[in-house]
Structure formats: C-alpha cells, structure tokens
Amino acid sequence: PAHVQLPSPQNVTLLSKDFDMILTWTPGEGSPPDVTYTVRYKSQERMDKWIKVSDCKNIHRTSCNLTCVFPNVFVKVQARVKAVSGGFQSPWVESEFREYHLDVELAPPVLNVNVKKNFIHVKASFPLATCVESLSWMYDFNLWEAGSENKKQYERNFRKTTVTIDTTAFRGNYCLSARSSFQSIDFKYSKFSQPLCMLLNQKG
Numbered sequence: 001p002a003h004v005q006l007p008s009p010q011n012v013t014l015l016s017k018d019f020d021m022i023l024t025w026t027p028g029e030g031s032p033p034d035v036t037y038t039v040r041y042k043s044q045e046r047m048d049k050w051i052k053v054s055d056c057k058n059i060h061r062t063s064c065n066l067t068c069v070f071p072n073v074f075v076k077v078q079a080r081v082k083a084v085s086g087g088f089q090s091p092w093v094e095s096e097f098r099e100y101h102l103d104v105e106l107a108p109p110v111l112n113v114n115v116k117k118n119f120i121h122v123k124a125s126f127p128l129a130t131c132v133e134s135l136s137w138m139y140d141f142n143l144w145e146a147g148s149e150n151k152k153q154y155e156r157n158f159r160k161t162t163v164t165i166d167t168t169a170f171r172g173n174y175c176l177s178a179r180s181s182f183q184s185i186d187f188k189y190s191k192f193s194q195p196l197c198m199l200l201n202q203k204g
Contacts, residue, residue: 006083006090007031014079014095018107019128020067021100023079032085039064041079068131073100106180106190109139123162124178141178170200
C-alpha cells in the first residue's frame with residue numbers, strides 16, 4: 001500500500017568544514033539494511049528548482065560532498081535527502097541554508113619546510129578542492145625557540161608564497177606552527193597546526 005513509508009533520514013546537516021561543503025545525515029530509526037539515499041540541492045539563484053547530484057544518487061553512505069557541485073560558492077544553498085528501499089521511499093528532509101564562502105570552516109595547512117645552511121624556506125599546502133583553488137587563501141605562521149613564549153609572527157602570506165627566513169642568528173631547537181586564513185566579510189582562521197620543530201645551526 002502507498003502509505004507504507006520508509007523512516008526519514010535524521011540529523012540532516014549541511015556543513016562547511018575543512019575547505020569542503022558536505023551534507024551529512026543518520027539513518028532513520030528502523031531503516032532496512034539495504035536502504036540507499038538520494039540527494040538534491042537548490043541555490044538562492046533558483047529557489048524553485050531542486051537539482052540532482054549525480055554522485056549522490058542511490059548511495060549507501062550517509063554523506064555527500066557538495067563542494068564543487070554548485071556552480072557558485074558565493075550563494076546560499078540548501079540540500080535535501082530521502083531514503084529509498086525496494087519500491088518505497090521516505091519523505092525528503094531538508095538542511096538549513098549555508099554559503100560556502102561565508103560559512104566555510106578551515107583546516108590548518110600542512111607546512112613544508114626546507115632547511116638550508118643559513119635559511120629556512122616555509123611553504124604551506126592546503127587540502128583544497130579544485131573549484132575553490134582560485135579563492136585567496138592565506139596562511140599565518142609563528143616561529144619560536146622551543147620553550148620560549150616569544151613567537152615571531154609571519155602573517156597573511158598567500159597560499160603559494162614561499163617565505164624565506166634568515167636563520168644565521170638562530171641556535172638550537174626552533175618550532176613552527178601555521179593556520180589557514182581567508183577573508184570573507186571578516187577574516188576567518190583555522191586552528192594552528194601541531195608544531196613542527198627543527199635543530200638550527202648546531203655545531204658538528
């Protein structure tokens with residue numbers, strides 16, 4: 001009978017996290033083991049049209065990466081998901097609206113450090129999806145002698161920039177830690193990465 005419905009997905013959440021925009025949900029209570037999910041989205045540019053997401057049709061997993069699915073990262077989007085099993089389906093469940101550009105949560109960058117005789121070259125790499133590579137991601141980092149509270153700050157370096165630091169005057173164990181930053185309406189920052197420490201100018 002048509003009134004038999006599958007349990008709806010629960011906790012449907014659109015998250016902008018670690019440079020990605022991801023829809024997550026949990027199975028409805030009492031869902032059959034063979035249940036699959038289908039996701040659609042709409043943007044504020046076209047509020048009347050729910051658009052199919054080809055990578056998230058009849059999937060078994062409980063998340064869908066939407067980062068490069070919508071053409072414009074500067075508009076608010078909403079997503080919805082339904083459960084399907086056999087000939088049955090659940091009602092659609094909708095997320096809140098989110099905007100990648102404003103709501104993105106950043107992950108710390110990975111620091112690449114090249115130690116030369118009297119210099120270190122510091123560069124940061126980011127776990128970015130190709131569609132958002134062109135945005136002006138930046139990174140800040142601190143350099144300090146291990147055990148010291150006195151941190152030298154290097155701020156607002158563009159993502160692909162290598163920063164060269166003269167270490168002639170440094171002796172001993174020095175540490176670096178970085179965070180990602182991004183300017184939308186105001187600056188957004190990630191947490192700082194785990195410190196990366198190195199011995200500089202040790203005799204012998």
